[in-house]
Amino acid sequence: MRACFYHEDRAAVGICMRCRRDICSACCTRLDGVNHCHRCLKELGRRSAEPPTRASGMAATLVVLLASSLLLFLEFLFLIEGKLAP
Ligand SMILES: [Zn+2]
Ligand SMILES: [Zn+2]
Numbered sequence: 001m002r003a004c005f006y007h008e009d010r011a012a013v014g015i016c017m018r019c020r021r022d023i024c025s026a027c028c029t030r031l032d033g034v035n036h037c038h039r040c041l042k043e044l045g046r047r048s049a050e051p052p053t054r055a056s057g058m059a060a061t062l063v064v065l066l067a068s069s070l071l072l073f074l075e076f077l078f079l080i081e082g083k084l085a086p
Contacts (some may be wrong), residue, residue, distance in 0.1 A: 006037070016040055 004010040004024035012022030016037035023037045030036070036044070 006039075018043075 002012040002022045004012045005021035006027050008083045010024035012025050014028050014035040018040040027037050028035050049080045
């Protein structure tokens, strides 16, 4: 019987799909049907905490880009109208 990587006195019930370490039921957490040890869970949480800030930053850039292009488009419309009007 293999022992848990984190608890030598506990029997491993599964393997972490990220680091491939033997883990016991106390260390094992199922995420999307896949076993994860607590250390990888922590790493996952740290990593998943980063993207939203980057995504919101990208969204802000997109909004600015959209607003400026809309302004340009409106200016273009006014120009055409000014040309068409006698
Ligand atoms: Zn792991
Ligand atoms: Zn354990």
